[in-house]
Amino acid sequence: MDSQTLAHDLQASIFSATTPPQIAAALASISAFLKCHPSDQLRPFFSVVFPSLLRRLFGFDSISWLQVATSDPALSSQLFAFLSPGPGGPLFSSISSVDQEALVRYIFPVERLPQWMRYVLQSSISTEVLASVSPIFSSRIKEDELLNLKQVQLNIFEYYIFWFAYFPVSRGIAEVSNSGSDRATRKSRLENWVSSIPVISTTGRKPGQKPESSLYLRLLYSYLKAFVPKFGSGSFMPYRSSMLNYSLTDDESAYIKAEFVVQTFVQFWMVDNDFSPLPVPVVHSLGLTFPHPAMVGTDPPTPGLGDVLKLLVNYLHCYPSAPEDENAHMMFGKSLQRPLYRFIMRSFLYCPVGASIKNSVQVFSLWLTYIEPWNISKEVFSELESTKEQRDEGMERNNREMRYTVAWRGYILENYLFYSSMVVHFLGFAHKFIHADVGSVIKMVSEVLEVLCSSTELLALLRRVETAYCTRQAGSSSYLSNDLYKYIPSIHEQLQDWEDGISESDISGSFLHERSGMDLRIFSNREDGVSNLLQLLLLRAEHEIHLLSGDISRHLQDLDLVKAKVKKLFGDQIVQTPVQTSLKESFTYQKDAFTLRRPKVGKYKGDWMKRPISDTEVAWLAVLLIRVSDWLNQHLALDGGVDTDDVGHTYVEVKGDEVRQITGPKEALWFFLTLVFSWFVVMCNLVLGFMRRRGIKINLRVLASKRLIVVISGFALWPVITRGLSGVASVFGFS
Incomplete structure (x- = not known):
């Protein structure tokens, strides 16, 4: 029997496999076929069988094999072995050999791409410009002159990674589609968070049972380890952004593959529907234009991405030791900064009123993970390792101190906005949801303050940076005596770029007040400064706690803990509420200050x-x-x-020979x-x-x-x- 006939038989077995025994049998048949045929005879498999296999694996139009495997440990192990990138993985071994000969190319469906990619591909932007927009577009754009459209052409490995990255996005979109299609429903996408996606979540276990990592997360971790290798502090870091002018010294193909993998995850999971997907300088230099937020909408990012993004951040920021110098951290996840900042910020700003507070904890946890890289160690990956020896090695805690030290100074300076203006965005989110779940909001605020107050050195550094920023913005020459002044221009540029397109006219109840791209500072005494936002939040929290029924002592203790941390953070800057001021009067004041703003005739200040x-x-x-x-x-x-x-x-000269009589x-x-x-x-x-x-x-x-x-x-x-x-x-x- 020839390979073409065998390929069609395999395709039929894949479509008919819906139960664990049938799926296991289909996987065994595919593995046997791949091992028995050399690469030059695998073209029928990747032309006929592979697209059908992806369709069944991820189940974009039906239940997926990954979802079936969640209730069957044996099938889960078999699927992991089949899809593993290791030397024994039959699928990736065949993919590598066929791609080396460039036997098969695929066109990825445009409608499955991130929204911003769809927009630029359907625009009149030239192929040459697109190649410089993103590493993903480089040498992968095919222009169909007959259909007059641009498409993304991929090899087998790239095609699989695209579908793998699209899988959690498609699950979030499916949850939204099932619940309705109007704008109000789309705005509540954070309601259907990762807990509703059984392939990624760890729900369904017995009480007290240790949670098991999902098959998808295990596969993601194995792909990161295989395709995005990590070495020492000064070694080759293939996942660095190409915009760092990095000079290749190792295998170029490994670098390109690693960059492609990381950029694919970033674009599908973080950027996707962002209305400012590219850095502002890049947009201006290339002459690109994107629709205004009012045209494309301001929906929150796709739900269901909390766990996968946290794993990606943990992997790219898990260092064997703290950076040895201030610039060493630039090699670690540089390309994550802007998309991750905007992903977290948009989640806080556009989370609709009425959404469950538990859903937003995923984004909050992702933020805390990023601003505490010293807490990331190998043991966070222990449950994702495939062998017992690797799990035991991961459980061994690193010898480095799990707290902030001066060695992390460069990391803080490079990511200063995550510790300053992001705090303001989070407090705006906390004020919007304090009435929904006061207990959860208090705990989240407490965790943020715990990070800021965890080290006196960290707190002092944040204060010094703000002082240098304020004096420079005010035009004072005293900042020259501050050794941090050289970082201020880059922080200001980041603020202008990372918050591009955000204004009060787009966000109901925001604290920006038409200050898009301005200096939102953590130690400011302004109305929208962190100290004032925290004081008003404490007043609202105390009011909400007293409205609860039952025992409220635990909530009051948590509130007292937050007050202590606020005092530690700001010291004498906090103004105590007078004793004679009643709680009702204080609440009335802060209620007026934080009423959700709606556009009204004669009161709207932005572009009408x-x-x-x-x-x-x-x-x-x-x-x-x-x-x-x-x-x-x-x-x-x-x-x-x-x-x-x-x-x-405009004057028109009438010549004489043009003047004639009107007759008739x-x-x-x-x-x-x-x-x-x-x-x-x-x-x-x-x-x-x-x-x-x-x-x-x-x-x-x-x-x-x-x-x-x-x-x-x-x-x-x-x-x-x-x-x-x-x-x-x-x-x-x-x-």
Whole structure:
């Protein structure tokens, strides 16, 4: 029997395998086929069988084999052995040999790509520009001239990694699709967090039973170890971003493969639907444009990614020892900074009111993991190791101190925004959810303060950086005496870049107050400073605790612990609430300060066209009218792009031989119509000139008002209604 016939038989067995015994038999048949055929005879397998195998493994249109294996340890072990990248893994051994000969290439479906990738591929951006946008696009873009579209072309290994990365994203999207498709439902995606995805979560175990790592997480860890190797402090680090101008000194193919793996996970899991997916300098240098957040929406990131992202961060930040110098940390996960910051920030800002607080703990835990790299050791991977010897080795705790030391100074300076402005974003999230679960919010706040206060050296460093930042922003020359001043420009650039596109007009109840890209500081005395936000949060928490029924002593103890940490963090800066001020008065004050903001006529301060969709508008019609208005303003030069001083009157010189007599009614009518049209053009030019000078723009968004639509519909339907009433009256004999 030839390989083509065997491939079709394997495909049939894959489609019919739904139970653990059937899946095990199919895996055994595939393994035997791969081991018995050399690489030059595997083209039929990867052309016919492999796409069907991926479809069954990840179950994008049905139940997946990974999901079936969660309730069958034997099948889970067999699947792991089959998909393992080790020397004994039959699938990856065959993939490697076939890819070396470049026998098979795949086109990844555009609709499965991250949203920002879909946008740039469907735009008019050239292939050469796309190649410089992301390492993933480099040499992998195929332009179909017949269909006039760009596609991502991948080899077998890259194709598998893309589907592997898309799997948790697809599960989160499926949960949202099953619960509805309207905007309110999409905004509640954080409701369906990782606990609802049995392939990734560890639910379903007996009380007191030690949790087992999921098959997907074990596979992810094995792929990171195999394709993203790690060595000593000064050694080759293949997962570093190519934008670091890193000079290749080792195997180039290993570097390219490692960079591809990490960048694929980053783009699918962190960036995805971000409305500012690329660094601002890159966007400006390449002349790219992305839709405004008001056009694409401000949904939170896809749910179900907490565990996989935490594992990725842990792996890339697990050092054998603390960095030996301030610049050593630049080799560790540099490419994670911006996408991870924006992922956490967007999760805090856009988490909808009404979502379960337990779902957001995943993102919160991810943030704490990143800002405490000294707590990451081999033992966090012990449950993911495939052999007992590796698990025992992972359980051996490192000799290094599990706390902040001066050796981590460079890491803190490079990631300063995670310790400062991110705290402000988190406190805004805490204020939004304090009424939903006061106990969980208090514990989360306590954990953040514990990190900031864990070391006097760390706290002193954060204060010194802020002092240098404030003095430099104020234009003072005293910052020159501070040895940290050289880091301030990069911190300022990070703040401008990492928070690009975020403003009060996009976020209901945010604490930015149109301060996008400005200095949100942790020790500031401003209204939106951390000390004031914490004081108001403590007042609200105390009020919510007293509203609880039952024993509240434990919550009060947790609150007292937070107060002690706040005092340790700010010292005399905290202003105590006067004794005579009642709790009710304090709560009334802070309630007014933190009321969710909604756009109202006469009170909205931002661009009226870019304000968030309100309850009084038809959402889809408003978005459409905004786009039409922007197009008209751009093409009529009403957006400020034309110098209005150069717009003058136009004179037409009429030659003598062109003047002739008007004879006949047709010519007279034509002359009259031409005159009317000319006057119409002149009036339009006058109106446009007036609008340009006054800065007036076309705003069709008012037509999306529900009240206006009801009125117009009423006028349009009034003749029908009257005829219907007349018919009813005639039936009952009324004149």
